[in-house]
Amino acid sequence: MSDQxxxxxxxxxxxxxxxxxxxxxxxxxxxANVLAQADQLMPYNKVMMSVENAAHAPSAALTATTVEQVQxxxxxxxxxxxxxxxxxxxxxxxxxxxxxxxxGQVILDLKKMNRILKVDADxxxxxxxxxxxxxxxxxxxEKNNLPLMLxxxxxxxxxxxLGNTMDRGVGYTPYGEHFMMQCGMEVVMANGEVYxxxxxxxxxxxxxxxxxxxxxxTLDGMFTQANYGITTKMGFWLMPKPPVxxxxxxxxxxxxxxxxxxxxLRPLRISxxxxxxxxxxxxLWEAGSGNVRRSQYTTxxxxxxxxxxxxxxxxxxxxxxxxxxxxxxxxxxxxxxWKIVTxxxxxxxxxxxxxxxxxxxxxxxxYRAELMSGVPNLQEFGLYNWRGGGGSMWFAPVSxxxxxxxxxxxxxxxxxxxxxxxxxxAEFIVAPRDMHHVIDVLFDRxxxxxxxxxxxxxxxxxxxxxxxxxxxxxxxxxFQERVAQSYGxxxxxxxxxxxxALDPNNILAPGRxxxxxxxxxxNS
Amino acid sequence: MPxxxxxxxxxxxxxxxxxxxxxxxxxxxxxxxxxxxxxxxYEKVCGHCHAPEVGVGTVLAGRDLPEAYVRSxxxxxxxxxxxxxxxxxxxxxIAQVTEYLxxxxxxxxxx
Numbered sequence: 111m112s113d114q115x116x117x118x119x120x121x122x123x124x125x126x127x128x129x130x131x132x133x134x135x136x137x138x139x140x141x142a143n144v145l146a147q148a149d150q151l152m153p154y155n156k157v158m159m160s161v162e163n164a165a166h167a168p169s170a171a172l173t174a175t176t177v178e179q180v181q182x183x184x185x186x187x188x189x190x191x192x193x194x195x196x197x198x199x200x201x202x203x204x205x206x207x208x209x210x211x212x213x214g215q216v217i218l219d220l221k222k223m224n225r226i227l228k229v230d231a232d233x234x235x236x237x238x239x240x241x242x243x244x245x246x247x248x249x250x251x252e253k254n255n256l257p258l259m260l261x262x263x264x265x266x267x268x269x270x271x272l273g274n275t276m277d278r279g280v281g282y283t284p285y286g287e288h289f290m291m292q293c294g295m296e297v298v299m300a301n302g303e304v305y306x307x308x309x310x311x312x313x314x315x316x317x318x319x320x321x322x323x324x325x326x327x328t329l330d331g332m333f334t335q336a337n338y339g340i341t342t343k344m345g346f347w348l349m350p351k352p353p354v355x356x357x358x359x360x361x362x363x364x365x366x367x368x369x370x371x372x373x374x375l376r377p378l379r380i381s382x383x384x385x386x387x388x389x390x391x392x393x394l395w396e397a398g399s400g401n402v403r404r405s406q407y408t409t410x411x412x413x414x415x416x417x418x419x420x421x422x423x424x425x426x427x428x429x430x431x432x433x434x435x436x437x438x439x440x441x442x443x444x445x446x447x448w449k450i451v452t453x454x455x456x457x458x459x460x461x462x463x464x465x466x467x468x469x470x471x472x473x474x475x476x477y478r479a480e481l482m483s484g485v486p487n488l489q490e491f492g493l494y495n496w497r498g499g500g501g502s503m504w505f506a507p508v509s510x511x512x513x514x515x516x517x518x519x520x521x522x523x524x525x526x527x528x529x530x531x532x533x534x535x536a537e538f539i540v541a542p543r544d545m546h547h548v549i550d551v552l553f554d555r556x557x558x559x560x561x562x563x564x565x566x567x568x569x570x571x572x573x574x575x576x577x578x579x580x581x582x583x584x585x586x587x588x589f590q591e592r593v594a595q596s597y598g599x600x601x602x603x604x605x606x607x608x609x610x611a612l613d614p615n616n617i618l619a620p621g622r623x624x625x626x627x628x629x630x631x632x633n634s
Numbered sequence: 635m636p637x638x639x640x641x642x643x644x645x646x647x648x649x650x651x652x653x654x655x656x657x658x659x660x661x662x663x664x665x666x667x668x669x670x671x672x673x674x675x676y677e678k679v680c681g682h683c684h685a686p687e688v689g690v691g692t693v694l695a696g697r698d699l700p701e702a703y704v705r706s707x708x709x710x711x712x713x714x715x716x717x718x719x720x721x722x723x724x725x726x727x728i729a730q731v732t733e734y735l736x737x738x739x740x741x742x743x744x745x
Contacts, residue, residue: 219719
């Protein structure tokens with residue numbers, strides 16, 4: 111084939127060698143499943159990061175639909191040393207989207223491998239392939255009238271459980287810690303072997319989605335946020351649909367309230383009184399997801415002044431902090447816990463409680479209630495309109511769920527963001543003990559100067575937080591090597607020893623989470 | 635006209651119910667269109683942002699947008715809007731959704 115319409119090649123691979131590999135991919139997958147022309151690859155190259163597209167341009171994309179095809183792909187990759195970047199639904203916005211961590215990698219796109227293999231309504235679990243979306247699962251559950259509920263990230267309908275869980279993403283129901291609720295995984299290893307975790311290796315087993323650990327080392331975690339295998343099936347537990355769902359919001363007026371909010375909330379989360387992943391969204395997150403745009407208030411350069419934030423609060427009734435949580439269970443259970451919750455807020459002496467009856471169909475309450483009950487919507491993409499222009503990176507440090515810590519992180523983030531003329535747009539996703547402090551670094555990517563500021567800003571956020579002993583739980587592909595450094599050399603040495611053992615040819619997504627046999631020198 | 639999606643869904647459900655772990659026939663899947671109809675694609679994907687009551691993306695209904703334009707935006711993405719590869723939304727589905735959008739009434743002008 112000499113019709114290649116792209117000059118992008120994998121690192122260290124010449125055109126001739128690459129064409130040989132493409133020929134083999136075509137023989138394996140068929141012409142239509144090997145994409146090597148620029149216009150076919152364009153959709154995989156849309157990124158929201160603070161670099162030019164070329165830095166993450168793929169050399170080709172392959173679509174596979176069976177485990178045997180995935181095995182064939184790794185065989186060819188080993189033969190020609192082709193690095194492959196695997197995506198499931200590829201909706202990893204703000205973390206690199208569908209584009210490879212390094213320019214020139216071949217994308218293995220598993221979107222079309224999309225069978226819902228099993229949903230068990232008695233044992234409450236699902237087993238799915240990589241291309242299954244939450245929207246697809248939601249429709250399946252609805253059509254079959256199954257008494258089950260999903261948990262998902264805000265991109266819900268178009269995202270999927272396998273891809274999200276491989277990056278250890280989170281949702282907003284009591285099953286919001288997705289990796290924690292995952293059970294059973296099938297992985298194609300770099301040598302082509304098909305490995306099933308947990309009880310999956312036992313012949314005739316019916317407990318793959320029932321008991322997580324299996325016997326001996328339990329390796330599911332080792333495959334998440336890693337490049338040790340290609341996950342082709344994943345099981346996870348589903349929450350039974352409760353008889354009563356009671357979402358509510360508590361609105362706080364002052365930015366300084368955050369410390370008291372968190373201290374009040376923690377015992378309620380640790381005791382399980384409030385069982386879901388609560389969010390505490392700041393004013394600009396609330397405004398963005400409520401379709402307020404910065405341009406409606408100001409066109410001044412730099413960060414949005416605090417006076418404008420106050421004005422938005424005044425105009426919309428939104429708070430400096432907006433807490434969304436829910437209760438689940440029978441009416442009696444919900445009533446008992448509602449009293450405990452309202453008593454706690456009364457004792458605090460601040461916070462305006464909004465019930466579903468009061469909120470009605472208004473946004474952002476509606477979309478929050480939907481996310482907390484597993485109903486998909488994309489309302490939160492309004493965040494990308496705050497400044498517009500397609501620039502967004504998640505800066506998501508882990509924090510103790512301790513008021514003083516959250517206040518300190520918020521102050522630190524705001525200072526760095528403002529220094530670079532950007533806004534503090536954030537929420538805390540609240541577990542009993544930890545916070546995913548999720549900050550959307552939003553910028554206009556069409557403006558070169560602003561893009562560079564955002565890039566510097568993100569680097570400085572990482573640096574400044576690291577000085578205080580903080581690190582992020584997940585990051586976009588541009589900064590994956592940088593963040594690996596936050597966690598220390600010993601960890602990286604171990605990760606590379608495992609990589610050498612399982613993928614000696616370094617074909618699986620080198621660079622993923624900073625794991626790359628060609629680049630890591632053992633010193634950083 | 636796209637074939638009605640009702641029958642296909644019924645068959646898909648039956649397969650899923652009867653043969654949970656068996657392959658839901660790759661050959662069978664290939665003969666269906668990817669999203670069934672333009673209406674379905676709009677409801678399951680595009681409309682989550684572009685429906686007038688959502689307001690994340692601009693309203694598309696009743697604007698007679700040309701298919702080539704829709705395809706270009708979907709494939710390239712456009713600023714805040716993500717792109718979709720053909721594995722997610724194929725060309726046939728883009729043609730169907732373009733046609734479907736043109737059959738919808740334009741929303742009333744806002745005061």
